[in-house]
């Protein structure tokens with residue numbers, strides 16, 4: 001079996017697709033050769049899976065949220081955290097799993113119409129594009145808090161505090177929620193955690209000012225991918241400060257910074273770090 005082909009990177013919400021696997025249950029797990037649905041990653045579950053509907057001759061069902069799956073050489077489907085192999089493992093097909101409400105015995109080789117809830121998708125795309133911009137703004141504002149040269153750099157070649165300190169990231173409708181931890185290894189790398197944590201309110205203001213400046217430029221956002229398969233690498237590109245920056249990203253996004261309107265963050269202290277809540281007001 002082949003890996004699922006995914007069209008959400010192209011901004012698609014609708015596909016007519018051929019059924020390649022159907023596991024009847026509550027929910028029924030449907031796999032198609034092609035899909036417009038974005039699945040939540042099993043490795044870094046930042047963006048929730050798309051929801052929507054599936055319809056076929058004589059029936060329809062609510063879909064989602066979609067997840068990643070892998071089908072073994074023997075034809076057994078494993079979903080999300082139960083996937084026992086690395087992506088690209090020989091003989092395994094990595095697929096998008098559409099959970100269908102109710103029990104539906106759909107024929108392999110049959111056709112379904114898959115339709116993503118465009119409004120829910122758009123709200124998540126706003127949240128995810130905002131989240132990338134926030135990470136870059138945070139890295140910019142935290143540059144003075146590094147006491148040493150750091151080799152890990154972000155897409156703007158700034159010290160990559162976001163990548164080094166992030167514990168979890170969750171994209172939400174028109175926002176995101178991140179947890180950052182400044183542990184021993186990060187302090188050893190040179191982060192002045194005492195000053196940073198003492199100055200969170202000021203940092204919050206500076207991040208919001210940086211976001212406003214970048215958003216005013218209204219730069220284009222585009223996506224690219226190494227191939228059509230769900231496991232092929234995908235990228236986010238955005239024009240910022242007069243050049244295009246590139247970040248590896250599997251999620252969905254809006255088409256320009258102008259669509260984001262206002263993005264603002266709130267920082268709150270937690271043990272050995274802080275939480276960040278971002279909000280997008282288009």
Ligand SMILES: [Zn+2]
Nearest residue numbers: 248249250251
């Ligand atoms: Zn991303």
